[in-house]
Amino acid sequence: MTHANWSYPNSIRTGAGRVxxxxxxxxDADITNPLIVTDPGLVDLPPMTAVRAALTDADLPAAVxxxxxxxxxxxxxxxxxxxxxxxxxxxxxxxxxxxxxDVGKAIAFHAGQTRPLWDFEDIDDWWTRADVDAIAxxxxxxxxAGTGSEAGRGSVITHEDTERKVxxxxxRMLPAVVIADPELTVGLPRVLxxxxxxxxxxxxxxxxxxxxxxxxxxxxxxxxxxxxxENLPVVAADPTDLEARTRMLSAASMGxxxxxxxxxxxxAMSHPCSVHFGTHHGMTNAVMMPYVLLANRPAIETTMARxxxxxxxxxxxxxxxxxxLALRTELDVPHTLVELGVDADxxxxxxxxxxxxxxAATNPVTVDHEYATALFAAAxxxxxx
Ligand SMILES: NC(=O)c1ccc[n+]([C@@H]2O[C@H](COP(=O)([O-])OP(=O)(O)OC[C@H]3O[C@@H](n4cnc5c(N)ncnc54)[C@H](O)[C@@H]3O)[C@@H](O)[C@H]2O)c1
Ligand SMILES: [Fe+2]
Numbered sequence: 584m585t586h587a588n589w590s591y592p593n594s595i596r597t598g599a600g601r602v603x604x605x606x607x608x609x610x611d612a613d614i615t616n617p618l619i620v621t622d623p624g625l626v627d628l629p630p631m632t633a634v635r636a637a638l639t640d641a642d643l644p645a646a647v648x649x650x651x652x653x654x655x656x657x658x659x660x661x662x663x664x665x666x667x668x669x670x671x672x673x674x675x676x677x678x679x680x681x682x683x684x685d686v687g688k689a690i691a692f693h694a695g696q697t698r699p700l701w702d703f704e705d706i707d708d709w710w711t712r713a714d715v716d717a718i719a720x721x722x723x724x725x726x727x728a729g730t731g732s733e734a735g736r737g738s739v740i741t742h743e744d745t746e747r748k749v750x751x752x753x754x755r756m757l758p759a760v761v762i763a764d765p766e767l768t769v770g771l772p773r774v775l776x777x778x779x780x781x782x783x784x785x786x787x788x789x790x791x792x793x794x795x796x797x798x799x800x801x802x803x804x805x806x807x808x809x810x811x812x813e814n815l816p817v818v819a820a821d822p823t824d825l826e827a828r829t830r831m832l833s834a835a836s837m838g839x840x841x842x843x844x845x846x847x848x849x850x851a852m853s854h855p856c857s858v859h860f861g862t863h864h865g866m867t868n869a870v871m872m873p874y875v876l877l878a879n880r881p882a883i884e885t886t887m888a889r890x891x892x893x894x895x896x897x898x899x900x901x902x903x904x905x906x907x908l909a910l911r912t913e914l915d916v917p918h919t920l921v922e923l924g925v926d927a928d929x930x931x932x933x934x935x936x937x938x939x940x941x942x943a944a945t946n947p948v949t950v951d952h953e954y955a956t957a958l959f960a961a962a963x964x965x966x967x968x
Pocket of ligand 2: 782850865868
């Protein structure tokens with residue numbers, strides 16, 4: 584059974600049972616009065632029981648904040664910052680999927696700042712506005728294998744006024760210690776195992792298609808894709824396969840490292856869909872995947888052929904798309920956005936949200952009004968041409 588300690592990009596403790604090291608991780612990060620941040624669905628589930636037990640065994644008391652929603656809002660962060668300040672906390676233990684990890688990271692980041700949260704959007708050098716010394720450390724304990732937020736420097740929060748998903752960014756938001764314990768992901772319902780796993784795939788896949796020169800992330804993205812192709816069908820069929828669960832956690836973290844190279848139109852269109860229709864982030868990316876690959880075809884044929892060969896699934900762009908379509912079918916991913924609950928009549932809203940999304944800027948083909956309109960129509964109607 585795989586057990587490993589890595590220090591790249593942050594300190595990652597990988598392996599079954601390692602949640603027992605939570606208090607030890609707090610010591611490593613100089614946290615003496617932690618605030619646990621999780622979501623309401625998880626607060627009474629086994630992953631949280633395990634975290635609490637680890638802290639109790641080490642006589643390290645912790646308060647819990649769980650007042651947040653999936654696709655979290657700015658006010659979720661504000662409420663958590665209030666609890667963090669009132670309790671005099673000096674660090675966060677973020678336990679959950681991307682929503683709880685992102686809110687936990689944002690609370691630890693923002694609690695010591697004076698400017699509004701939105702002043703730290705991932706634009707130009709806005710992150711330099713932050714008071715670095717006031718950023719509190721985070722222990723990240725993922726319970727889904729998908730977003731890779733535990734290995735990333737950003738936090739995705741929806742701005743309620745503009746109805747836009749905003750990435751808050753600071754290099755010091757990278758969690759100090761990650762505990763990647765596959766046992767914590769065993770209880771995920773299949774639909775979430777699939778949705779989050781395909782989010783991890785979408786990160787690596789979109790990252791290796793961006794035109795930016797970043798060979799470090801390119802290499803990581805290739806292996807990130809391969810790990811998902813190999814292991815997601817295994818965990819979907821047998822949720823208790825801890826070795827495959829471990830590899831999916833690794834793939835998720837690798838996706839986040841890969842997308843330092845940027846993302847693309849899967850995420851750019853998925854974001855407004857989730858904001859307006861509450862669809863699951865990863866599942867929305869999974870629906871978008873083949874339509875975006877086809878829309879980007881002229882720019883990515885060589886890269887996709889290379890990936891098909893590397894992953895052992897074929898030799899050409901078409902082989903790769905075929906594999907993605909078969910994987911979606913095997914994993915019961917809806918074929919269209921409409922089946923997922925998105926209203927085809929919302930075309931103007933979704934297209935407007937897509938073209939201004941940060942991820943659109945690194946898509947290998949320009950995402951303008953025409954591109955986004957055609958993409959949305961294809962994804963609503965299920966057209967693969
Ligand atoms: N920071 C980043 O780099 C980054 C990257 C991609 C996505 N995101 C964001 O992450 C969010 C999505 O995160 P997610 O896909 O992990 O889902 P999530 O965190 O929203 O969780 C979805 C549901 O799964 C439940 N859940 C989580 N772990 C469980 C477990 N082990 N057992 C049973 N139930 C469990 C939660 O209670 C919740 O109801 C979105 O807001 C998205 O925008 C962030
Ligand atoms: Fe994502």
